[in-house]
Amino acid sequence: MSKRPHILLATLGGQPQIVTFTLDLLLKDFPISHVIVMHPGANSEKMQRSLRQLQAEFVGDIYQATGQTIHYRPHVIKMDDEPIGDIIDDEHADATLETIHQLIADLKRQRYHIHISITGGRRMMGMLAACVAAINFDRHDHIWHIYTPDETVAQVKDGARMHVSPEAGVRLIRGPFIALGAYIAPGQTSFKTAEQEQQEQIDQQERRRCQSVVDLITPGQLKVLKAFARGLRTSQIARQLSISEATVHSHKHTLFQHCRTIWDLPASDSIDYHFFYQKFGTYFEDNYKS
Structure with missing residues (x-):
């Protein structure tokens, strides 16, 4: 396995357990050292609760479930340097693309292997994140979707449980994509510029x-x-x-x-x-x- 650091990026909505479920499964095979959750502005109580619950999982950058050092931080989606509450039109979609692109391009410059979980939050955010990933990712990066059986969903909803046993049936599904990152130089200032160059x-x-x-x-x-x-x-x-x-x-x-x-x-x-x-x-x- 490559010695480059591995990072989990996760889209976040009102179900924070998706992030920890994904991390727990990834840690079985990958040395994840950083977690970044991407989310709209924390305007709702539900989003604020999700962020609090996740922060509690990484006290002092120690992942409480395993005792490992894993650095955690939230990353808010912005437009004109202001957090956006939701993706409601083309301008908000473009701002989401650019925010995620800037983040991923910066991580690629730092030579991270990136694992992106697109299950949490608005479907539109996950779809846009997958578009950005396809432009920037190489063969060492991964897109993940998480499957949770219905009976488990009912038990863990809204972060009621942040971790589950293997018997709960939660599993990761690798998302297919064409790795186009080799066609562009990392660190483009604009998603559209990167897309055009690619x-x-x-x-x-x-x-x-x-x-x-x-x-x-x-x-x-x-x-x-x-x-x-x-x-x-x-x-x-x-x-x-x-x-x-x-x-x-x-x-x-x-x-x-x-x-x-x-x-x-x-x-x-x-x-x-x-x-x-x-x-x-x-x-x-x-x-x-x-």
């Missing part, structure tokens, strides 16, 4: 792959590839280029082999002519206008 990096890589295929093929194969990239079918290409459909199929087979190698696609992955349209359509529009 897309530009991906586009550049795709153009390089397309060019690698073009460099390998014959002029005849290039004509067939351009036709597929315009969305034409085999019979249409044969008529337009005045060649047999068998020749088109032969060129298509060779093109598939080159693409499978360049994109490093497993032999079990099926690709068809739609792949050419998807990957090469914009490439030829930008580079081979005729």
Whole structure:
């Protein structure tokens, strides 16, 4: 396991036990040393109670359940440097994105492995946090959802119990995501800037792959590839280029082999002519206008 520090980020609402349940399960496999809970402004008694209950779990940065040193702090969602009470419109959603992005980008600069729990709080906050994670995370980071059986939910609601035994059936589900953090430099000042740079990096890589295929093929194969990239079918290409459909199929087979190698696609992955349209359509529009 990597020696970099591990941190748990958790979205928080009125159910503080979600944070401790997640932490207890993660500690079985990961050396979590810090916990940060992300939440809207503490305007409601329910949120204030959640924060108090969590603070009581980390007295003097000692996690009371295990006696381990785990640093805890809350992190409020803000807009124009003012806490927001809820995500009620696009402006609040953008502010939430930026707040979470700034936090995660800063942690990535500090070389943390990040575990983000998106079960607590508003669903919108969890969804936005997952979007930020996809932009910033690499293969060492994780998104987690927690499953709690209905009978256990009734027993622990509103922090009535902050810890449960294994028999309670609480478990973590790893959330799938595409790790795009390798495509951008950590520490961008804006989520939108990071998103744009990440897309530009991906586009550049795709153009390089397309060019690698073009460099390998014959002029005849290039004509067939351009036709597929315009969305034409085999019979249409044969008529337009005045060649047999068998020749088109032969060129298509060779093109598939080159693409499978360049994109490093497993032999079990099926690709068809739609792949050419998807990957090469914009490439030829930008580079081979005729």
